[in-house]
Amino acid sequence: MSNKILIYIDQFQGAALPASWEALGVSSAIASDLSGEVLALVIGQDIKQVVSDAYQYGADQVYYADDASLKDYRPEPYTALIAKIASEQMPDVILFPTTTRGRELAGMSAIDLDTGVLPDVTQYTIRDGRILVTRPVYAGKLLVNATCDKNPQIITLRGRAFDKPEHDPSRSGEPIQVETVMAADDIQTEVIEYSTAEDGVSLTDAAVIVSGGRGVSNNPNLTAPDDLDEKQAEIWRAQQGFMLVGELAAVLDAAVGASRAAVDAGYVPYDIQVGQTGKVVSPDLYIACGISGAIQHLAGMRTSKVIVAINKDPDAPIFKLARFGVVGDLYQILPPLTETLRERLDK
Amino acid sequence: MNIVVCIKQTPDSAAKVVAENGQVSWGDSPLVMNPWDEYAVEAALTMQEEQGGDVTVISIGEEGVKDALKTGLAMGCSNAFLISDPAMQNADSQAVARVLAAAIQKIENVDIAFFGRQAIDGDMGVTAAQTARVLGWPILSLASSVGAVNGSIRVERNVEEGRQVVEGKLPVAVSVVKDIGDPRYPSFMGIRKANRATIPVWTLADLGIEAPDTNVRWPEIMNPPEHEITNEIVSGDSPDEIATILADKILSEKVL
Ligand SMILES: Cc1cc2nc3c(=O)[nH]c(=O)nc-3n(C[C@H](O)[C@H](O)[C@H](O)COP(=O)(O)OP(=O)(O)OC[C@H]3O[C@@H](n4cnc5c(N)ncnc54)[C@H](O)[C@@H]3O)c2cc1C
Ligand SMILES: Nc1ncnc2c1ncn2[C@@H]1O[C@H](COP(=O)(O)O)[C@@H](O)[C@H]1O
Numbered sequence: 001m002s003n004k005i006l007i008y009i010d011q012f013q014g015a016a017l018p019a020s021w022e023a024l025g026v027s028s029a030i031a032s033d034l035s036g037e038v039l040a041l042v043i044g045q046d047i048k049q050v051v052s053d054a055y056q057y058g059a060d061q062v063y064y065a066d067d068a069s070l071k072d073y074r075p076e077p078y079t080a081l082i083a084k085i086a087s088e089q090m091p092d093v094i095l096f097p098t099t100t101r102g103r104e105l106a107g108m109s110a111i112d113l114d115t116g117v118l119p120d121v122t123q124y125t126i127r128d129g130r131i132l133v134t135r136p137v138y139a140g141k142l143l144v145n146a147t148c149d150k151n152p153q154i155i156t157l158r159g160r161a162f163d164k165p166e167h168d169p170s171r172s173g174e175p176i177q178v179e180t181v182m183a184a185d186d187i188q189t190e191v192i193e194y195s196t197a198e199d200g201v202s203l204t205d206a207a208v209i210v211s212g213g214r215g216v217s218n219n220p221n222l223t224a225p226d227d228l229d230e231k232q233a234e235i236w237r238a239q240q241g242f243m244l245v246g247e248l249a250a251v252l253d254a255a256v257g258a259s260r261a262a263v264d265a266g267y268v269p270y271d272i273q274v275g276q277t278g279k280v281v282s283p284d285l286y287i288a289c290g291i292s293g294a295i296q297h298l299a300g301m302r303t304s305k306v307i308v309a310i311n312k313d314p315d316a317p318i319f320k321l322a323r324f325g326v327v328g329d330l331y332q333i334l335p336p337l338t339e340t341l342r343e344r345l346d347k
Numbered sequence: 348m349n350i351v352v353c354i355k356q357t358p359d360s361a362a363k364v365v366a367e368n369g370q371v372s373w374g375d376s377p378l379v380m381n382p383w384d385e386y387a388v389e390a391a392l393t394m395q396e397e398q399g400g401d402v403t404v405i406s407i408g409e410e411g412v413k414d415a416l417k418t419g420l421a422m423g424c425s426n427a428f429l430i431s432d433p434a435m436q437n438a439d440s441q442a443v444a445r446v447l448a449a450a451i452q453k454i455e456n457v458d459i460a461f462f463g464r465q466a467i468d469g470d471m472g473v474t475a476a477q478t479a480r481v482l483g484w485p486i487l488s489l490a491s492s493v494g495a496v497n498g499s500i501r502v503e504r505n506v507e508e509g510r511q512v513v514e515g516k517l518p519v520a521v522s523v524v525k526d527i528g529d530p531r532y533p534s535f536m537g538i539r540k541a542n543r544a545t546i547p548v549w550t551l552a553d554l555g556i557e558a559p560d561t562n563v564r565w566p567e568i569m570n571p572p573e574h575e576i577t578n579e580i581v582s583g584d585s586p587d588e589i590a591t592i593l594a595d596k597i598l599s600e601k602v603l
Contacts, residue, residue: 012508073506074513075476075486100506104488107440107473111480116439116562119471136571137470141364142371145567150560188485189515192501196509204507208603252603270491270526271505276360276467277382277525284602296360306600307576308593314580324596325580326589336590344598 003036006091019097025165045071072191080181083112116148139299211257215290216241238267275300293318348400354384356415383463385530420541421533434558444477479520491526
């Protein structure tokens with residue numbers, strides 16, 4: 001009997017999220033260790049491209065459900081489909097990327113299949129045919145090794161923690177269509193409207209992040225328009241600072257992040273907060289501008305490969321984590337830094 | 348509106364957490380209500396102010412968790428129950444979800460169950476969806492705003508690609524994020540009331556259930572490997588010079 005690994009490919013409007021392919025790469029590695037095969041599942045509407053990409057990134061068999069009732073992500077009909085395929089195919093392992101949808105579906109499938117879930121895994125080994133995972137807890141202050149004693153072992157894999165597999169355009173296969181499980185009328189939720197975020201690199205996928213903190217509003221040389229009150233003037237100054245942060249980010253194809261202080265002060269939206277109560281990120285390069293490095297902020301970015309800090313205060317704790325630090329004013333350092341990198345990178 | 352909020356007690360977010368002899372240690376940092384759950388309590392109380400009804404806080408944990416429940420009462424919740432049972436000692440998230448679902452059913456006629464986005468100790472982020480699944484209720488997760496519209500709950504939620512407005516028919520489970528609004532401080536009267544409250548304790552037998560299976564084990568807790576970081580302060584005679592040196596140093600790390 002062959003051991004089956006089922007992998008849920010998370011997609012949005014016909015495009016797979018990068019973490020899906022990374023998770024597919026792990027599926028293939030586990031399958032080859034267990035002499036098994038990789039079954040991929042794609043759910044949505046108009047998902048042909050994702051289905052053929054799933055073969056090209058390594059799936060042995062692709063199942064797909066393509067229906068109007070599945071166009072908008074809703075966890076209930078999606079979970080019902082995953083549970084149905086899992087009950088028919090009896091995989092040993094079900095993998096999900098740790099996206100918002102992947103995490104939710106993994107948890108709910110574990111209830112349907114009466115098994116355990118191990119979310120947001122960053123490493124794994126295989127021991128006696130079972131997956132032993134490592135996952136960060138306490139926002140990465142600690143690590144635990146964990147296992148699930150029952151099959152299927154449901155695991156979600158953190159984005160950027162595993163390599164993306166090779167894309168092999170010569171691979172293909174005959175995908176198998178799966179009928180929906182829930183009738184459209186039985187679904188208790190409805191998506192009323194949607195607004196896509198401004199184009200740009202998403203924080204959790206980004207290889208490079210430039211972040212701003214409270215220090216971004218601190219430039220005594222800037223005079224805000226005089227019809228603004230004190231609070232508005234602070235936000236106006238912060239916008240000038242975040243403009244410098246954004247210009248550097250643009251040159252580096254980077255995402256923009258922020259500390260909680262910058263979010264709470266109303267400079268930038270909560271979506272880009274990095275830290276224990278924001279997003280946990282692990283880019284190759286993290287440039288912190290005007291961020292002191294409070295423990296809750298460090299928890300969200302400490303595993304970044306290279307950290308650069310620009311801060312006026314030589315005693316700021318962020319410098320302890322920084323490969324390179326500049327003790328100075330971000331308003332003076334950022335413009336020439338952006339210019340130099342623009343030239344060096346030929347942008 | 349009959350509202351339940353599920354809360355967990357966790358070490359304070361500023362705690363220096365380390366592994367000592369295979370156990371988690373947070374020194375003398377206090378145990379507090381999981382910070383995300385304060386937002387859930389806030390969302391519940393705001394909903395109650397608009398719609399009327401009761402807000403009940405519940406938690407699964409040991410006796411000491413009553414302190415976190417009292418924080419909920421002090422913030423303005425009407426009732427609190429602790430679910431405590433030796434069988435829950437090493438419970439995994441599925442077991443927690445099944446027991447929370449049983450407690451919510453025991454409370455009867457609950458319209459909404461609020462949850463935090465995740466507990467800052469285990470960082471699981473699955474309990475809300477799992478509890479909803481056990482109850483057979485729709486889950487509206489990661490809500491940044493919540494409102495009631497005739498028999499349904501409408502939330503705005505944050506996902507990778509942007510914002511989504513979703514409606515779910517009651518009863519529903521909702522998990523909330525920070526945008527919901529700053530949690531209120533306990534009032535003086537609230538604190539007095541909370542201090543005098545006796546919080547009933549339910550065992551699994553009181554809920555009429557057996558201990559659910561726990562399938563996940565975490566036999567090893569470790570400190571993360573020390574990253575060897577060579578700190579280097581870049582200096583120079585002018586911002587331009589510093590910027591040039593820094594740019595070249597960054598490029599030499601080959602991460603761009
Ligand atoms: C429950 C809880 C959860 C939290 N979660 C998070 C979280 O997820 N993420 C998070 O970030 N925080 C979080 N915090 C908040 C955290 O404790 C800090 O308050 C916050 O990170 C500070 O942000 P900051 O570094 O931008 O501001 P500050 O600490 O005020 O630091 C500003 C820095 O800017 C420097 N500076 C000022 N002007 C300039 C200039 N012109 N050029 C260069 N440098 C300058 C200063 O020297 C200072 O170091 C949380 C707190 C709690 C209690
Ligand atoms: N032991 C518990 N008792 C009550 N509620 C809990 C418990 N554990 C988790 N929760 C709720 O589930 C949310 C998500 O927790 P988790 O899935 O553990 O990250 C928390 O924010 C709480 O609202």
